[in-house]
Amino acid sequence: MTHSLTDDLASGALADVLADLAEDAARVILPYWRADAEVITKADDSPVTQADRAAEALILARLQARYPGVQAVAEEAVAETGTPDATQDLFWLIDPLDGTRGFIRGGEAYTVNIALVQGGRVVAGVVSAPATATTWVSGLRDGSPVALRRRFGEGWQVVRVRPRPDAPQAVVSHTMTDEEATRLAARHGCAQWQGTDSSLKFCLIAEGRFDAYPRTGPTHEWDTAAGHAVLEAAGGRVLAEDGQPLAYGKPGFWNGPFVALGG
Known part of the structure:
Protein backbone atom coordinates (compact mmCIF):
# COMPACT_ATOMS: atom_id res chain seq x y z
CA MET A 1 0.00 0.00 0.00
CA THR A 2 1.41 3.37 -1.02
CA HIS A 3 1.35 6.47 1.18
CA SER A 4 2.09 10.17 0.81
CA LEU A 5 5.63 10.82 1.99
CA THR A 6 4.98 14.52 2.52
CA ASP A 7 1.88 13.75 4.58
CA ASP A 8 3.74 11.22 6.73
CA LEU A 9 6.57 13.71 7.23
CA ALA A 10 4.23 16.54 8.21
CA SER A 11 2.15 14.41 10.59
CA GLY A 12 5.10 12.78 12.33
CA ALA A 13 4.03 9.31 11.20
CA LEU A 14 7.27 8.92 9.26
CA ALA A 15 9.25 8.48 12.49
CA ASP A 16 7.53 5.20 13.33
CA VAL A 17 7.67 4.01 9.73
CA LEU A 18 11.42 4.56 9.54
CA ALA A 19 12.07 3.14 13.01
CA ASP A 20 10.17 -0.05 12.26
CA LEU A 21 12.01 -0.42 8.95
CA ALA A 22 15.44 0.18 10.48
CA GLU A 23 14.74 -2.36 13.23
CA ASP A 24 13.63 -4.93 10.66
CA ALA A 25 16.90 -4.32 8.81
CA ALA A 26 18.73 -4.77 12.12
CA ARG A 27 17.10 -8.18 12.52
CA VAL A 28 18.34 -9.11 9.05
CA ILE A 29 21.89 -8.11 10.04
CA LEU A 30 22.12 -9.79 13.43
CA PRO A 31 22.47 -13.43 12.23
CA TYR A 32 25.62 -12.39 10.32
CA TRP A 33 27.22 -10.69 13.34
CA ARG A 34 30.07 -12.66 14.92
CA ALA A 35 29.29 -15.47 12.48
CA ASP A 36 32.41 -15.19 10.26
CA ALA A 37 30.42 -13.63 7.44
CA GLU A 38 32.22 -13.45 4.10
CA VAL A 39 33.96 -10.11 3.56
CA ILE A 40 34.24 -8.65 0.06
CA THR A 41 36.54 -5.73 -0.79
CA LYS A 42 34.93 -3.00 -2.88
CA ALA A 43 36.69 -0.93 -5.52
CA ASP A 44 37.50 1.76 -2.95
CA ASP A 45 39.12 -0.88 -0.67
CA SER A 46 36.31 -0.64 1.87
CA PRO A 47 34.70 -3.89 3.05
CA VAL A 48 31.16 -5.11 2.42
CA THR A 49 29.38 -8.21 3.70
CA GLN A 50 26.20 -10.06 2.89
CA ALA A 51 24.70 -8.31 5.92
CA ASP A 52 25.16 -4.90 4.24
CA ARG A 53 23.58 -6.12 1.03
CA ALA A 54 20.67 -7.98 2.59
CA ALA A 55 19.77 -5.03 4.81
CA GLU A 56 19.96 -2.59 1.90
CA ALA A 57 17.75 -4.78 -0.28
CA LEU A 58 15.09 -4.87 2.44
CA ILE A 59 15.20 -1.11 3.00
CA LEU A 60 15.01 -0.24 -0.69
CA ALA A 61 12.15 -2.65 -1.36
CA ARG A 62 10.08 -1.40 1.57
CA LEU A 63 10.62 2.29 0.80
CA GLN A 64 9.74 1.77 -2.84
CA ALA A 65 6.56 -0.13 -1.92
CA ARG A 66 5.35 2.54 0.52
CA TYR A 67 6.64 5.68 -1.26
CA PRO A 68 7.03 4.79 -4.95
CA GLY A 69 8.99 7.12 -7.17
CA VAL A 70 11.09 8.73 -4.45
CA GLN A 71 14.77 8.56 -5.38
CA ALA A 72 17.04 6.50 -3.10
CA VAL A 73 20.81 6.90 -2.89
CA ALA A 74 22.15 3.84 -1.06
CA GLU A 75 25.77 2.99 -0.31
CA GLU A 76 25.97 -0.48 -1.80
CA ALA A 77 23.94 0.40 -4.90
CA VAL A 78 26.26 3.36 -5.52
CA ALA A 79 29.29 1.07 -5.14
CA GLU A 80 27.92 -1.19 -7.88
CA THR A 81 26.41 1.31 -10.33
CA GLY A 82 28.03 4.64 -9.52
CA THR A 83 26.60 7.88 -8.19
CA PRO A 84 23.49 9.29 -9.87
CA ASP A 85 23.98 12.22 -12.22
CA ALA A 86 21.47 14.32 -10.30
CA THR A 87 19.17 14.11 -7.30
CA GLN A 88 15.54 14.98 -6.88
CA ASP A 89 14.56 17.73 -4.48
CA LEU A 90 13.36 14.97 -2.14
CA PHE A 91 15.46 11.80 -1.84
CA TRP A 92 16.58 9.08 0.56
CA LEU A 93 20.13 8.57 1.77
CA ILE A 94 20.77 5.04 3.07
CA ASP A 95 23.68 3.35 4.76
CA PRO A 96 22.41 -0.13 5.62
CA LEU A 97 25.37 -0.98 7.85
CA ASP A 98 27.59 1.88 8.98
CA GLY A 99 30.73 0.75 10.78
CA THR A 100 31.28 -2.38 8.71
CA ARG A 101 34.92 -2.71 9.79
CA GLY A 102 33.87 -2.80 13.44
CA PHE A 103 31.04 -5.18 12.59
CA ILE A 104 33.57 -7.55 11.02
CA ARG A 105 35.72 -7.33 14.16
CA GLY A 106 32.70 -8.29 16.25
CA GLY A 107 32.25 -4.84 17.79
CA GLU A 108 28.88 -3.44 18.83
CA ALA A 109 29.09 0.09 17.39
CA TYR A 110 27.52 -0.47 13.97
CA THR A 111 24.25 1.03 12.80
CA VAL A 112 21.46 1.06 10.23
CA ASN A 113 20.88 4.54 8.76
CA ILE A 114 17.99 5.94 6.73
CA ALA A 115 17.56 9.67 6.10
CA LEU A 116 15.32 11.89 4.00
CA VAL A 117 16.77 14.98 2.31
CA GLN A 118 14.75 17.86 0.95
CA GLY A 119 16.21 20.94 -0.68
CA GLY A 120 19.72 19.97 0.37
CA ARG A 121 18.80 19.68 4.05
CA VAL A 122 18.17 16.54 6.05
CA VAL A 123 14.55 16.55 7.25
CA ALA A 124 14.11 13.10 8.80
CA GLY A 125 16.30 10.25 9.90
CA VAL A 126 16.64 7.07 11.91
CA VAL A 127 19.68 5.33 13.39
CA SER A 128 19.33 1.81 14.74
CA ALA A 129 22.03 -0.12 16.62
CA PRO A 130 21.35 -3.85 16.19
CA ALA A 131 23.84 -5.06 18.80
CA THR A 132 22.22 -3.06 21.60
CA ALA A 133 18.66 -3.18 20.21
CA THR A 134 18.40 0.61 20.38
CA THR A 135 16.90 3.07 17.89
CA TRP A 136 17.03 6.86 17.66
CA VAL A 137 14.76 8.83 15.34
CA SER A 138 13.84 12.42 14.55
CA GLY A 139 10.15 12.92 15.24
CA LEU A 140 7.43 15.40 16.16
CA ARG A 141 5.67 16.06 19.45
CA ASP A 142 2.91 18.69 19.48
CA GLY A 143 4.18 19.90 16.12
CA SER A 144 7.75 20.49 17.31
CA PRO A 145 10.85 18.48 16.38
CA VAL A 146 12.09 16.01 18.99
CA ALA A 147 14.63 13.22 19.08
CA LEU A 148 13.31 9.91 20.35
CA ARG A 149 15.02 6.75 21.56
CA ARG A 150 13.66 3.29 22.24
CA ARG A 151 14.79 -0.21 22.92
CA PHE A 152 13.34 -2.64 20.40
CA GLY A 153 9.75 -3.43 21.38
CA GLU A 154 9.52 -0.68 24.01
CA GLY A 155 8.07 2.83 24.08
CA TRP A 156 9.72 6.05 22.98
CA GLN A 157 11.65 8.38 25.28
CA VAL A 158 12.56 11.96 24.37
CA VAL A 159 16.30 12.68 24.35
CA ARG A 160 18.01 16.05 24.22
CA VAL A 161 21.52 17.44 24.09
CA ARG A 162 22.92 18.65 27.39
CA PRO A 163 23.97 22.26 28.05
CA ARG A 164 27.68 22.56 27.34
CA PRO A 165 29.45 21.65 30.58
CA ASP A 166 32.58 23.25 32.04
CA ALA A 167 34.56 20.21 30.90
CA PRO A 168 33.04 19.19 27.56
Missing part, protein backbone atom coordinates in the same frame (compact mmCIF):
# COMPACT_ATOMS: atom_id res chain seq x y z
CA GLN A 169 33.85 15.78 26.11
CA ALA A 170 34.35 14.79 22.50
CA VAL A 171 33.57 11.56 20.72
CA VAL A 172 35.76 10.84 17.71
CA SER A 173 36.40 8.25 15.04
CA HIS A 174 37.74 5.01 16.42
CA THR A 175 40.37 4.95 13.66
CA MET A 176 42.21 8.05 14.89
CA THR A 177 45.50 7.89 16.77
CA ASP A 178 45.51 9.15 20.34
CA GLU A 179 47.60 12.14 19.31
CA GLU A 180 45.23 13.07 16.48
CA ALA A 181 42.16 12.64 18.67
CA THR A 182 43.59 14.77 21.49
CA ARG A 183 44.52 17.56 19.09
CA LEU A 184 41.17 17.51 17.32
CA ALA A 185 39.16 17.41 20.56
CA ALA A 186 41.15 20.34 21.97
CA ARG A 187 40.38 22.37 18.85
CA HIS A 188 36.74 22.29 19.96
CA GLY A 189 37.37 22.96 23.64
CA CYS A 190 37.31 19.34 24.81
CA ALA A 191 40.03 18.05 27.12
CA GLN A 192 38.67 14.49 27.12
CA TRP A 193 37.57 12.24 24.28
CA GLN A 194 36.39 8.74 23.49
CA GLY A 195 36.61 6.83 20.22
CA THR A 196 33.84 4.81 18.66
CA ASP A 197 32.63 3.63 15.26
CA SER A 198 29.70 4.64 13.04
CA SER A 199 26.92 7.21 13.25
CA LEU A 200 26.43 6.21 16.87
CA LYS A 201 28.55 9.28 17.69
CA PHE A 202 25.73 11.64 16.66
CA CYS A 203 23.28 9.76 18.87
CA LEU A 204 25.55 9.87 21.91
CA ILE A 205 25.64 13.66 21.62
CA ALA A 206 21.88 13.76 21.01
CA GLU A 207 21.20 11.98 24.30
CA GLY A 208 23.56 14.21 26.28
CA ARG A 209 26.53 11.90 26.85
CA PHE A 210 29.05 13.90 24.79
CA ASP A 211 29.34 17.43 23.47
CA ALA A 212 31.24 17.40 20.16
CA TYR A 213 32.14 15.11 17.28
CA PRO A 214 34.78 16.76 15.08
CA ARG A 215 35.70 15.12 11.78
CA THR A 216 38.39 16.15 9.33
CA GLY A 217 38.69 13.02 7.19
CA PRO A 218 36.30 12.44 4.29
CA THR A 219 32.93 10.81 4.81
CA HIS A 220 30.01 10.13 2.52
CA GLU A 221 26.68 11.81 3.03
CA TRP A 222 24.98 8.51 3.86
CA ASP A 223 27.42 8.20 6.78
CA THR A 224 26.14 11.39 8.41
CA ALA A 225 22.60 12.20 7.23
CA ALA A 226 20.54 10.05 9.61
CA GLY A 227 22.63 10.94 12.65
CA HIS A 228 22.50 14.59 11.61
CA ALA A 229 18.69 14.46 11.60
CA VAL A 230 18.56 12.90 15.06
CA LEU A 231 21.04 15.38 16.53
CA GLU A 232 19.27 18.43 15.09
CA ALA A 233 15.95 17.19 16.46
CA ALA A 234 17.64 16.86 19.87
CA GLY A 235 18.76 20.51 19.77
CA GLY A 236 22.24 20.06 18.31
CA ARG A 237 23.97 21.19 15.14
CA VAL A 238 26.18 19.76 12.41
CA LEU A 239 28.31 22.44 10.81
CA ALA A 240 30.55 22.37 7.75
CA GLU A 241 33.95 24.05 7.72
CA ASP A 242 32.38 27.38 6.69
CA GLY A 243 30.13 27.36 9.77
CA GLN A 244 26.98 26.64 7.77
CA PRO A 245 24.76 23.58 8.33
CA LEU A 246 26.16 20.53 6.56
CA ALA A 247 24.37 20.27 3.21
CA TYR A 248 23.38 17.20 1.18
CA GLY A 249 23.30 16.32 -2.50
CA LYS A 250 26.88 17.53 -3.04
CA PRO A 251 29.02 16.25 -5.95
CA GLY A 252 29.91 12.61 -5.37
CA PHE A 253 27.99 12.72 -2.06
CA TRP A 254 31.24 13.58 -0.26
CA ASN A 255 31.44 15.56 2.98
CA GLY A 256 34.34 17.80 3.84
CA PRO A 257 35.39 18.54 7.43
CA PHE A 258 32.54 19.11 9.88
CA VAL A 259 31.75 19.23 13.56
CA ALA A 260 28.64 17.92 15.31
CA LEU A 261 27.81 19.89 18.45
CA GLY A 262 25.45 19.53 21.37
CA GLY A 263 24.25 22.40 23.57
